[in-house]
Amino acid sequence: MKRPSNNSRVNEAISSLIGLGKTSIQKSYYPQLQKKISELKESEERYRLLAENITDVIWMMDMALNYLYISPSIEHLCGYTAEEMMARSIENTFTAESRKLIFETIEDELEKEKLRKVTDKYCKSLELQHLHKDGSYVWVEIVASLIYNEKGEPTNFLGVTRNISKRKKAEKEKEEIQKQLVQAQKMEAIGTLAGGIAHDFNNILSAIFGYTELAQMRPDNDPVLKGDLDGIYVAAIRARELVKQILAFSRKGEHEKTPLQVSLAIREALKLLRSSIPSSIAIKQDIASNKCVLSDATQIHQIVMNLCTNAYHAMRDTGGIIMVSLQELEIAAGDPVLGVELTPGNYLHLEVSDTGSGIDKEVIGKIFEPYFTTKKVGEGTGLGLAVVHGIVQSHAGYISVSSELGQGTTFHVYLPTVESKSTDLDATKSFSAVLGKNAHILFIDDEIPIIDLATKIFSRYGYRISTFSDPIQALECFKAEPDHYDLLVTDMSMPYMTGDTLAQKVLQIRPDLPVILCTGHSEKINKEKSIKLGIKKFIQKPLIMSKLVHCVHQILRDGK
Numbered sequence: 001m002k003r004p005s006n007n008s009r010v011n012e013a014i015s016s017l018i019g020l021g022k023t024s025i026q027k028s029y030y031p032q033l034q035k036k037i038s039e040l041k042e043s044e045e046r047y048r049l050l051a052e053n054i055t056d057v058i059w060m061m062d063m064a065l066n067y068l069y070i071s072p073s074i075e076h077l078c079g080y081t082a083e084e085m086m087a088r089s090i091e092n093t094f095t096a097e098s099r100k101l102i103f104e105t106i107e108d109e110l111e112k113e114k115l116r117k118v119t120d121k122y123c124k125s126l127e128l129q130h131l132h133k134d135g136s137y138v139w140v141e142i143v144a145s146l147i148y149n150e151k152g153e154p155t156n157f158l159g160v161t162r163n164i165s166k167r168k169k170a171e172k173e174k175e176e177i178q179k180q181l182v183q184a185q186k187m188e189a190i191g192t193l194a195g196g197i198a199h200d201f202n203n204i205l206s207a208i209f210g211y212t213e214l215a216q217m218r219p220d221n222d223p224v225l226k227g228d229l230d231g232i233y234v235a236a237i238r239a240r241e242l243v244k245q246i247l248a249f250s251r252k253g254e255h256e257k258t259p260l261q262v263s264l265a266i267r268e269a270l271k272l273l274r275s276s277i278p279s280s281i282a283i284k285q286d287i288a289s290n291k292c293v294l295s296d297a298t299q300i301h302q303i304v305m306n307l308c309t310n311a312y313h314a315m316r317d318t319g320g321i322i323m324v325s326l327q328e329l330e331i332a333a334g335d336p337v338l339g340v341e342l343t344p345g346n347y348l349h350l351e352v353s354d355t356g357s358g359i360d361k362e363v364i365g366k367i368f369e370p371y372f373t374t375k376k377v378g379e380g381t382g383l384g385l386a387v388v389h390g391i392v393q394s395h396a397g398y399i400s401v402s403s404e405l406g407q408g409t410t411f412h413v414y415l416p417t418v419e420s421k422s423t424d425l426d427a428t429k430s431f432s433a434v435l436g437k438n439a440h441i442l443f444i445d446d447e448i449p450i451i452d453l454a455t456k457i458f459s460r461y462g463y464r465i466s467t468f469s470d471p472i473q474a475l476e477c478f479k480a481e482p483d484h485y486d487l488l489v490t491d492m493s494m495p496y497m498t499g500d501t502l503a504q505k506v507l508q509i510r511p512d513l514p515v516i517l518c519t520g521h522s523e524k525i526n527k528e529k530s531i532k533l534g535i536k537k538f539i540q541k542p543l544i545m546s547k548l549v550h551c552v553h554q555i556l557r558d559g560k
Contacts, residue, residue, distance in 0.1 A: 057161040060147075065090045068156065077140070077163055079133030095137055098128035113146070113154060127164065139168040198243050199493055202520030203447045205243070205542035208236045210453030213546050217460065238268065240542055241297050259292040259418050262300055262348055263326055269304035270324065277312045280319035289328045291348055291417045299391045306388045307352040307411050314356025314409060325351045329414070342398055346417045353410035359403040367401065388413075439556055440464045440484060444474045444502065445491040445518075450543065454489075457545045463552070471497040475505055482509045487552055492519035500525050500533060507534050514555045518543060 057077055059070040067086045074085050090099065105126060123145040129137040144159030212232050215221070221229070266287060274283055293300075304324070311322045329349045331342050359367065368389040392399040395415050403409040441463050443454045451467045458465045466485070468474035471494050478485065488506055492499035503515045517530050520541035530538040536555055539548070 055163070059159055059161065061157040061159075063155065063157075065157075074161075077161065078130055078138055093131060095129040095131065098130075101126060101128065109146075110154075127168075130161070138163060139165045199520040199541075201239075201243055202541035203450065205236055205240055206447070206545075207449040207453065208232070208239075209542055210450070210457065210545045212236065213544070214453070214456060236542075241268070241301070243542075257294045257296055260295045260297055260300065261290055261292050262295070262350070262415070263287045263290050265297045265300040266304050266324065266326060266350070268297075269301045270308070273305060273308050278316070278319075281312060281315055282321045283308075284321060284323045286323070286325040286327075289326050289348060291328055291346070292419065293348060293395065293415045294418045295395060295415070299395075303350070303388050303391055303413060304352070306385065307413075310385065310411075311352060311354035311356060311409070314354050314358070318356070320355035320408075323351070323353045325349075327351075328417075331414075342414060343396070343416070347397075347414045348417055350413040350415070351410060352413075353408060355408045358405040358407050359401070359409055360405060364401065364403060368399075437462055438464055439486040439552075440466070441552065442474065442478060442485045442488045443467045444471050444489070444494070444499075445469065446494045447491075450491075453545055454548075457549060458552075461549050461553075463549075470495075471499070471502045475502060478506055479509065482513075485513065486556060487514045487516070489516045489518065489548070489552070492517060492525055498524070500530070500535075503535055504533060514559060516548075516551065516555070 054071070055073055055076065057071050057074045059074075060068040062068055066089075070082050070085050072082050075081050078085075080088070085093075090102065094102065105124060109124060123143050125141060125143045127139065127141050130140045131137050141162045141164045142159055143162075144157050146154040147156040147158050149155045212229055216226065216229050216233075267285075270283055270285060277283075308322055308324070314320075315322075327349045329347045331344055331347055333344045367385050389399055392413055392415070397413065397415040399414075400412045401409060402412070441458055443451065443458070443465055444467070445451055445454070446469050448469060451469060455465055455467055466477070468477070471490070474490075475497070478488075488503070490499040490502055494502075499517050499519070503517060506513060507515065511534070514536040515534070516537040516539060517525070517535045518539045518541055519525060525538075527538045537551055539551070
């Protein structure tokens with residue numbers, strides 16, 4: 001049976017009243033009745049114009065949730081005309097989640113209705129997902145109330161529907177920004193903690209490096225002991241790189257690119273990775289090159305750890321194999337690599353593959369975007385692959401990915417190579433030519449073991465050295481005899497006075513005095529700021545005393 005239209009009900013009522021007036025009402029009252037009917041038509045027309053021209057949707061439903069009236073603005077909201085919407089049921093008007101909320105709310109309100117007085121006026125507001133004609137949905141806010149008959153019984157629902165899609169989008173964007181802010185604050189807190197740990201740990205490492213170097217200098221060392229000492233030294237270097245990684249993770253460290261043997265950094269990263277993933281996932285490697293790239297060990301470590309962690313997440317439920325290979329590759333002019341033309345030259349090709357679930361073609365183009373992730377909440381920030389992409393680009397390299405669902409994923413990283421350099425361990429073996437020739441060093445550090453080491457090592461190389469753990473006391477001694485010293489070495493973070501402040505006060509007295517500033521971690525000072533202060537050399541802890549001696553020797557030699 002076809003329902004009457006919105007306007008037909010009013011017209012029928014008016015016609016009935018006119019007919020009644022002509023037959024049953026005295027002629028003397030007929031003009032008054034016509035006036036009332038005219039006023040009624042004008043009022044109805046005003047309300048019809050209002051309902052048909054506002055952007056909000058006005059509607060009425062019976063208690064069975066069938067539409068009795070709906071304003072034409074519904075077409076702008078969801079694509080359906082008023083007539084089409086009148087014929088639709090609530091089951092195909094809202095999403096399943098919204099329907100559930102509607103039914104629960106109605107049931108709850110009708111229970112409350114039994115206790116509510118008829119004179120009580122109220123309305124209920126809900127935010128729902130209204131289905132659109134094109135298959136999508138629109139966020140709407142519905143404000144509805146009950147209409148009662150003369151017996152005080154609810155007979156209809158009267159409501160207004162408003163499109164709030166823009167507001168919901170803004171709220172979602174605000175929520176995302178809030179999440180990023182919380183993440184940034186968390187990273188800041190981790191960075192503050194990491195900075196404190198790095199400062200203390202670097203002082204400890206300075207002592208390990210120094211005492212190991214002292215032991216290596218003994219002429220009576222047997223080969224077995226010497227090998228053990230070399231092992232301690234290498235372990236200390238690994239610990240130093242780990243501190244750099246902590247600082248890099250919290251974005252507190254500076255990256256100084258030098259020729260780096262990538263194979264060593266990869267093997268180190270895989271050792272750390274092995275202890276953090278289950279034995280159901282095997283790690284295989286084919287490292288076939290010892291070439292160097294202009295990089296920082298921390299950044300190469302980040303590339304390997306992030307790519308391997310991504311591979312692990314793809315196989316954690318089923319197990320599988322992570323394969324890491326490093327090969328040399330020469331690229332000629334016009335020779336495209338995976339469809340991209342790189343600058344001709346020699347490259348290292350790092351390949352990280354897994355036997356996991358693979359990546360859907362619909363999302364593979366987005367995986368390097370910041371904050372994009374397919375992981376569940378709490379399992380990832382969506383930054384790992386974005387960080388890798390940024391690091392590779394900063395190295396003038398290229399990264400690509402190939403994947404099939406169910407067939408695993410392979411990441412290809414190309415980094416340009418440079419000439420190699422000597423290692424830290426090699427650098428400790430060539431100090432016999434360094435002689436202090438009685439030059440006088442003023443050395444300040446609040447760590448007693450570092451002072452002890454500096455005294456022993458600088459004295460061994462023919463330097464005179466005056467050491468202080470209190471910067472204020474050191475400054476007073478310097479003021480007493482400013483021409484008594486040839487060079488100042490000072491720590492940055494010390495009680496009572498920081499190293500940069502001490503350096504400024506000393507340089508005001510002796511502008512020509514070379515100053516070396518050492519720091520384990522400081523947000524206040526960096527290489528650029530130290531140069532502006534007139535500081536000759538800025539050195540990151542942990543201190544390797546043999547390198548510090550070389551640095552002092554070179555500065556004094558060049559100065560003369």
